[in-house]
Amino acid sequence: xxxxxxxxxxxxxxxxxxxxxxxxxxxxxxxxxxxxxxxxxxxxxxxxxxxxxxxxxxxxxxxxxxxxxxxxxxxxxxxxxxxxxxxxxxxxxxxxxxxxxxxxxxxxxxxxxxxxxxxxxxxxxxxxxxxxxxxxxxxxxxxxxxxxxxxxxxxxxxxxxxxxxxxxxxxxxxxxxxxxxxxxxxxxxxxxxxxxxxxx
Numbered sequence: 001x002x003x004x005x006x007x008x009x010x011x012x013x014x015x016x017x018x019x020x021x022x023x024x025x026x027x028x029x030x031x032x033x034x035x036x037x038x039x040x041x042x043x044x045x046x047x048x049x050x051x052x053x054x055x056x057x058x059x060x061x062x063x064x065x066x067x068x069x070x071x072x073x074x075x076x077x078x079x080x081x082x083x084x085x086x087x088x089x090x091x092x093x094x095x096x097x098x099x100x101x102x103x104x105x106x107x108x109x110x111x112x113x114x115x116x117x118x119x120x121x122x123x124x125x126x127x128x129x130x131x132x133x134x135x136x137x138x139x140x141x142x143x144x145x146x147x148x149x150x151x152x153x154x155x156x157x158x159x160x161x162x163x164x165x166x167x168x169x170x171x172x173x174x175x176x177x178x179x180x181x182x183x184x185x186x187x188x189x190x191x192x193x194x195x196x197x198x199x200x
Contacts, residue, residue, distance in 0.1 A: 054158030
């Protein structure tokens with residue numbers, strides 16, 4: 001069976017700028033949101049399209065790679081290469097979450113910097129968040145050790161079915177594969193499994 005390609009894209013938040021902006025908001029204690037619905041947030045792709053997360057991905061799984069600072073790119077790249085090597089069949093989006101008022105004010109500058117580092121045909125795979133949306137994501141996952149990507153597998157209803165924030169691990173990638181198979185499996189219960197009527 002032909003595998004769906006993953007879009008290999010770069011976070012590419014402008015060096016120095018992202019690092020300084022990342023320090024504008026207080027650190028939030030890390031937490032595991034597995035089993036919880038991803039917060040409803042509005043993002044904007046680098047192609048200029050408004051994206052509602054998780055609503056716009058309803059009906060199929062989606063893998064989100066969230067980054068809070070420019071240095072997260074190293075970890076995100078490893079997850080991307082691992083996912084491509086494993087031929088995961090899943091929609092994938094990078095979600096830069098730039099928290100703080102200063103980041104919101106510099107949104108245009110940051111986005112244009114990312115656009116310069118990413119091929120135009122891949123802009124749709126990067127959905128940036130600022131202000132309240134970025135803050136909601138930060139509260140959802142925590143922001144300690146910000147160089148680590150937050151890797152979230154959402155099911156067709158926007159529920160987090162797999163989460164990891166400790167840095168890329170080949171063994172954890174196996175766990176992601178298993179979780180993806182789980183959430184992608186069709187309902188195979190036979191129609192005849194319904195209880196029979198007691199009517200004579």
